[in-house]
Amino acid sequence: MFSIGKLAAASHCKIPTIRYYEDIGLLPTPRRSAGNQRIYGDRDLLRLRFIRHGRELGFDLKAIGQLLQFSALDHTASNHQHSHQAEAIAKVQLAATYSRIARLQSLAEELELMLVNCDESNDHQCQVLEVLANHQLCQHH
Amino acid sequence: MFSIGKLAAASHCKIPTIRYYEDIGLLPTPRRSAGNQRIYGDRDLLRLRFIRHGRELGFDLKAIGQLLQFSALDHTASNHQHSHQAEAIAKVQLAATYSRIARLQSLAEELELMLVNCDESNDHQCQVLEVLANHQLCQHH
DNA sequence: CCTTGAAGCTCTAGTTACTAGAGGTTTTAT
DNA sequence: ATAAAACCTCTAGTAACTAGAGCTTCAAGG
Ligand SMILES: [Zn+2]
Ligand SMILES: [Zn+2]
Ligand SMILES: [Zn+2]
Ligand SMILES: [Zn+2]
Numbered sequence: 001m002f003s004i005g006k007l008a009a010a011s012h013c014k015i016p017t018i019r020y021y022e023d024i025g026l027l028p029t030p031r032r033s034a035g036n037q038r039i040y041g042d043r044d045l046l047r048l049r050f051i052r053h054g055r056e057l058g059f060d061l062k063a064i065g066q067l068l069q070f071s072a073l074d075h076t077a078s079n080h081q082h083s084h085q086a087e088a089i090a091k092v093q094l095a096a097t098y099s100r101i102a103r104l105q106s107l108a109e110e111l112e113l114m115l116v117n118c119d120e121s122n123d124h125q126c127q128v129l130e131v132l133a134n135h136q137l138c139q140h141h
Numbered sequence: 142m143f144s145i146g147k148l149a150a151a152s153h154c155k156i157p158t159i160r161y162y163e164d165i166g167l168l169p170t171p172r173r174s175a176g177n178q179r180i181y182g183d184r185d186l187l188r189l190r191f192i193r194h195g196r197e198l199g200f201d202l203k204a205i206g207q208l209l210q211f212s213a214l215d216h217t218a219s220n221h222q223h224s225h226q227a228e229a230i231a232k233v234q235l236a237a238t239y240s241r242i243a244r245l246q247s248l249a250e251e252l253e254l255m256l257v258n259c260d261e262s263n264d265h266q267c268q269v270l271e272v273l274a275n276h277q278l279c280q281h282h
Numbered sequence: 283c284c285t286t287g288a289a290g291c292t293c294t295a296g297t298t299a300c301t302a303g304a305g306g307t308t309t310t311a312t
Numbered sequence: 313a314t315a316a317a318a319c320c321t322c323t324a325g326t327a328a329c330t331a332g333a334g335c336t337t338c339a340a341g342g
Contacts, residue, residue: 003338005289015290016330024328035337037290046274053276058248061328071270083267087259090269094252101245104238107199111235118228126224128231129212133187135194144309146318156319157301165299176308178319202299 007040011048018048026051026065047073058097063089106140113139148181152189159189167192167206188214199238204230247281254280 008015021027027047030038050073054064067089068074070082110131117127131137149156162168168188171179191214195205207230209215211223251272258268272278 003290014330017328019291020329033290033337035290037337049276050273053273055328056282057251057273058245067270067273070267071274073274080265083259083265083270086267086269087256090252090256094249094256097245097249097252101242101249104199104242104245108235108238108242110198111231111238115228115231115235118224124224126211126227128227129208129224132191132194132198132208133212133214135190135197141197144318155301158299160321161300174308174319176319178308196299 002040004038004040007045007048010045011052013048013052021048021051024061026061026068043073057093059089059093063093110138110140143181145179145181148186148189151186152193154189154193162189162192165202167202167209184214198234200230200234204234251279251281 002010004015004018007013008018011018018027022029027044030040030044033039047068050068050071051061051064054067055061059067067086070086114127114131118124121127127137143151145156145159148154149159152159159168163170168185171181171185174180188209191209191212192202192205195208196202200208208227211227255268255272259265262268268278
């Protein structure tokens with residue numbers, strides 16, 4: 001039985017974010033005090049921590065919504081079916097993560113090259129600006 | 142002298158995106174035909190390609206706006222000062238890229254671990270769901 | 283009991299970089 | 313002359329929050 005402020009502190013999640021999760025249906029509508037303030041229980045804290053942990057691991061809210069359904073936190077007991085679906089979502093996330101890494105690595109190489117060439121140009125014809133103006137000068141994409 | 146459609150085709154940029162860049166001031170307001178349709182020239186194409194190339198390299202629009210100012214495309218001639226500023230922006234971008242890579246790599250490791258542990262669990266206590274519910278089970282963050 | 287400051291409430295709007303669609307006009311080609 | 317393609321403006325939607333205005337409620341001290 002705690003207020004939204006306590007819930008926020010216990011979950012490392014900001015108050016407006018908690019209300020936002022409620023708005024979009026990720027958190028259930030909590031009961032209210034006589035004066036209309038939200039009251040939460042332990043179950044809500046577990047659910048919110050699950051959501052935040054999912055976010056830290058890079059899942060989007062839609063995926064987290066599905067994962068919650070597969071978990072015991074969404075009142076239907078979890079079973080083997082659900083576990084397999086959860087794994088499928090995690091695999092998609094992993095693949096997306098690898099492809100982002102690959103893309104960022106090629107960008108980093110390109111940027112490094114620009115900067116190195118800047119240093120080596122003796123009349124300093126700035127390679128950052130030159131390359132941006134002309135994609136032909138790129139090596140990696 | 143070409144229409145917005147031709148400009149889009151020549152720059153691999155969608156039409157609404159071109160109008161959006163105009164709205165936010167990244168592209169100058171073009172002159173118009175008698176019937177109010179936009180007319181562009183070669184200069185606009187160079188500028189738009191610069192912008193798009195910057196986006197492909199991961200710069201945000203604010204950084205690209207600055208880079209444009211430093212470049213010869215923004216009618217003030219480029220000079221050494223400008224080159225140094227351009228390099229500074231590229232260095233910031235490079236650092237941000239490396240830190241994103243590092244973060245994604247730790248996430249990928251965590252996801253891999255979850256999936257491996259799922260496979261190894263003989264009663265299949267789904268580790269994806271377990272880990273999400275309990276950050277203590279994480280190794281990497 | 284009363285007061286005051288902290289915490290909570292709702293609602294709106296802003297962030298980033300676009301994208302989609304409605305409903306109307308102009309161009310281009312036959 | 314007509315019809316299709318391209319263009320116009322304006323609004324709103326995307327993801328996941330965050331900030332602020334203006335008002336109400338709660339908790340603690342005197
Ligand atoms: Zn340079
Ligand atoms: Zn390139
Ligand atoms: Zn599993
Ligand atoms: Zn964790």
